[in-house]
Amino acid sequence: MALERVSGVAARAATAIGVLGGTFDPIHNGHLVIAEEARVRLQLDRVLFVPAQASPFKQNQHTTPATHRCRMIELAIAGNPTFALSRVDLQRPAPSYTVDTLRLLKQEWGEGSQLYFIMGQDAIAGLLAWRDPAEIIRLARLVLMRRPGHAPDIQHLEAQLPGLRESLIILDSPELSVSSTELRRRVAMGWPIRYQVPDSVMHYIMAHQLYRDYDSASLTADQHA
Numbered sequence: 001m002a003l004e005r006v007s008g009v010a011a012r013a014a015t016a017i018g019v020l021g022g023t024f025d026p027i028h029n030g031h032l033v034i035a036e037e038a039r040v041r042l043q044l045d046r047v048l049f050v051p052a053q054a055s056p057f058k059q060n061q062h063t064t065p066a067t068h069r070c071r072m073i074e075l076a077i078a079g080n081p082t083f084a085l086s087r088v089d090l091q092r093p094a095p096s097y098t099v100d101t102l103r104l105l106k107q108e109w110g111e112g113s114q115l116y117f118i119m120g121q122d123a124i125a126g127l128l129a130w131r132d133p134a135e136i137i138r139l140a141r142l143v144l145m146r147r148p149g150h151a152p153d154i155q156h157l158e159a160q161l162p163g164l165r166e167s168l169i170i171l172d173s174p175e176l177s178v179s180s181t182e183l184r185r186r187v188a189m190g191w192p193i194r195y196q197v198p199d200s201v202m203h204y205i206m207a208h209q210l211y212r213d214y215d216s217a218s219l220t221a222d223q224h225a
């Protein structure tokens with residue numbers, strides 16, 4: 001069953017479903033902040049955290065097994081009953097394309113539901129390279145959350161993808177310049193990640209010794225200093 005953690009609530013045609021896809025390797029406070037901001041501002045009934053098997057754009061990169069990534073999501077969202085983990089992308093072969101994910105979620109939640117695909121500002125820059133972007137904006141409203149250091153050229157994207165502007169909702173949200181990449185590096189360096197991830201996630205990372213050997217070859221001289 002794709003929707004989890006909302007025990008006793010069968011999948012139904014809820015009105016407004018936020019969808020936050022990502023690798024979540026690991027989930028961090030930046031993800032949680034944009035999910036909550038979108039939920040409240042758009043009055044979403046649910047926000048689904050949808051971990052990918054392996055991003056189509058990160059195929060050469062080692063991805064932590066899905067069981068760990070899912071467990072960290074469950075720990076991070078515990079206590080927010082409107083947040084849920086969806087394994088929809090893990091139940092089919094990789095790579096997981098957003099358009100397929102949205103189709104499956106639309107089937108699951110019913111034609112009467114409205115999907116809101118939430119993403120950080122960095123992610124929309126690559127939208128044109130995604131599979132069937134025209135279908136993506138037909139299936140879901142795109143919700144763009146501002147992210148430090150990223151300023152996509154919406155006009156250029158609209159010229160390439162007519163209809164984008166009508167689909168797009170741009171929200172200001174508290175900007176946290178935390179990223180999974182940086183967190184993996186920090187763990188490998190022995191630097192703190194506390195307050196960048198929920199404590200439960202930090203403890204999980206430590207207990208399971210995740211990211212200790214992460215990419216140490218690519219750490220710069222500065223980072224070693």
Ligand code: ATP
Nearest residue numbers: 021022023024030119120123147176178179180181
């Ligand atoms: P990585 O560093 O491994 O690329 P990430 O931190 O960008 O990971 P993802 O799991 O790839 O995390 O991101 C899922 C979604 O969350 C994307 O739409 C991304 O833009 C968004 N996102 C991640 N971190 C932030 C942040 N700090 N602020 C706003 N949006 C974010």
